[in-house]
Amino acid sequence: MSHTTSGQPARQASLQSALGRVRGSGSSKSGSHHWWMQRVSSVALLPLTIWFVVSLATSAGMSHGEAVLWIGSPLNAVLLIALIVLTFQHTASGIQVILEDYVNQEWLKLGAILAVKAVCWLLGLAAVLAVLRIAV
Numbered sequence: 001m002s003h004t005t006s007g008q009p010a011r012q013a014s015l016q017s018a019l020g021r022v023r024g025s026g027s028s029k030s031g032s033h034h035w036w037m038q039r040v041s042s043v044a045l046l047p048l049t050i051w052f053v054v055s056l057a058t059s060a061g062m063s064h065g066e067a068v069l070w071i072g073s074p075l076n077a078v079l080l081i082a083l084i085v086l087t088f089q090h091t092a093s094g095i096q097v098i099l100e101d102y103v104n105q106e107w108l109k110l111g112a113i114l115a116v117k118a119v120c121w122l123l124g125l126a127a128v129l130a131v132l133r134i135a136v
Contacts, residue, residue: 034096034097038093038094041089041090041093042090044082044086045086045087045090048083048086052079052083055070071134071135072134072135073135077134080131081131084128084131085124087124088120088123088127092116092117096116099112099113099116
């Protein structure tokens with residue numbers, strides 16, 4: 001009996017659907033995790049963004065001192081930090097997907113992904129430290 005490259009008899013392999021032959025192959029395992037993280041961060045960002053926009057709208061015209069007091073409130077500081085962290089994580093993840101899909105040269109793709117992650121980390125860290133400096 002002849003065998004395919006997967007070690008299965010040729011007749012059995014021909015009875016499988018195309019999906020059945022490729023299931024478990026490729027980057028689908030890590031890709032699904034990446035996809036889920038994008039969805040989870042999107043869901044988490046929705047209420048945080050609504051909170052932030054409503055907070056800004058209701059506090060229009062605040063003085064500098066009032067803004068510092070608002071950021072210094074423990075609840076507001078924690079929510080701001082969560083918004084900052086999730087926004088930069090979501091941004092880096094989304095740009096990574098775009099780069100993986102549209103940049104063909106491997107060295108350029110890897111360099112661009114690393115650069116985007118570095119910029120997001122640095123800007124996110126600077127923003128979190130700014131909130132902490134005001135809040136503490």
